[in-house]
Amino acid sequence: MAGTKDRMEKVGVFLASGIFRTTLYICLVLLILWLGKSSYEFGYNVFNQEAMSPGDGQEVTVVIQEGSSVWQIGRTLKQKGLIEDAKVFWVQELLSSYHGKLESGTYLLSTAYTPNRIMSILAGEDEEGTTDS
Numbered sequence: 001m002a003g004t005k006d007r008m009e010k011v012g013v014f015l016a017s018g019i020f021r022t023t024l025y026i027c028l029v030l031l032i033l034w035l036g037k038s039s040y041e042f043g044y045n046v047f048n049q050e051a052m053s054p055g056d057g058q059e060v061t062v063v064i065q066e067g068s069s070v071w072q073i074g075r076t077l078k079q080k081g082l083i084e085d086a087k088v089f090w091v092q093e094l095l096s097s098y099h100g101k102l103e104s105g106t107y108l109l110s111t112a113y114t115p116n117r118i119m120s121i122l123a124g125e126d127e128e129g130t131t132d133s
């Protein structure tokens with residue numbers, strides 16, 4: 001009787017470990033799929049620059065404080081409704097020709113501007129949105 005009980009315990013442990021492994025593999029596959037999807041969407045947003053409201057848009061006054069980091073500028077632009085994501089803006093600035101060139105000042109920007117156009121204005125290369133430096 002003890003032999004049968006030992007065999008049943010071994011079978012139970014084997015089945016439990018198999019179920020655990022299967023569940024673990026399924027969770028890993030789902031995690032990899034989620035990471036891939038998130039990475040793709042982030043990359044797509046970085047390289048596919050779109051205005052928040054194409055067409056005429058709405059003009060917004062933005063004040064960039066002296067010594068603001070790109071991250072802080074991105075957060076300000078997001079709060080004003082000019083960009084969708086501050087992290088994406090940070091990466092876009094890092095990869096752009098405007099890297100390290102954004103200046104403080106007061107700007108009149110439009111929700112119809114793409115992030116690249118906003119960066120050109122903040123870098124002083126496009127004078128259209130500058131109201132006061």
